[in-house]
Amino acid sequence: MRVLRNLLILAFVGFGAAAAFAHEYKAGDLEIVHPWARATLKGSDVADGFMKIINHGSTPDRLLAVSVEFAKASQIHTMKMDGDVMKMQELTDGLEIPAGATVELKPKSLHIMFMGVNQELVPDTIVNGELTFEKAGKVKIEFMIEPAGTSHSMDNM
């Protein structure tokens, strides 16, 4: 029994490491690289998520929706500084991924805003989500949780 349990743990750890390493997804012409989200803070029920979306095709696609189980609503937001004022705006018509382009969601910029988060997001864990694209359809993804103060995206490290 103990051997079996250890084997199971090994298999589980191995699978987790592999998932973290090859953390990208393909859907039609789209490639979704390293979705991640910041850990929740006490006293706050919002969080934000990021990823890079590459469109290898010759026609534009559009990210229409994001859905997760850990939040009441997931929205696509822009963030920009207007002088010293931080402004966020929801993109209710979705986010265009132009043909041949790379669109990066990152801190202080485009992001997925999770509102009404009903579960603590703990660093170094993984949560599930689903993206809906106009053409590429639905894609199941996993967000890796990083500490709340993280402001980089992994591949810029």
Next chain:
Amino acid sequence: MSRRVVSILIVVAAVSAAALGYLYLTQGGTGPAAVPIGGPLHLTDQDGKPFDSASLDGKPYAVFFGFTHCPDACPTTLSEIARTEDEIGAPAKDLTTLFVTVDPERDTPAVLKEYISNFGGNTVALSGTPEQIAAAAKAYRVFYKKVPTSDGGYTMDHTAVLYLMGRKGEFRDVIAYSEDHERFVEKIKKLLAE
């Protein structure tokens, strides 16, 4: 009016305009402003007790306006302050940070208390009636606005500037959201040394 009087008036007007422009250029921006930024704050702290900024007389303080449903600017700034205080060490004990909510509807003292516990640092979180918050924001030239979202909720646009106030409660400097850690530490050190 004689032509002479008219010319004098024109000269006076031109000189005044130039002087005003000069004042605007030299006093505006990030230096000490002609019309003072800041002023007494009478709000409610995270324990539900009345707060009066006069209680900080003799000590410098930093003021930031934000809200707990803020994804980026507020947690980043509060973390940055705590990190800076750690780095400066003992002299930083003099510094108090005031985190004033621009979302008093959701940010009650209890919520704020929990929220600032994420960051460490010597921070007082302040809320108040919408009128009190509006008065405080006006004194600091802070802009804030509710932005509705499709889930029926809202987020807030707001000025993301850290105001640095001297030992007499007078405006000294600002740290913009875009400034890096080195600059941040430098400005806080300067404030503490004054």
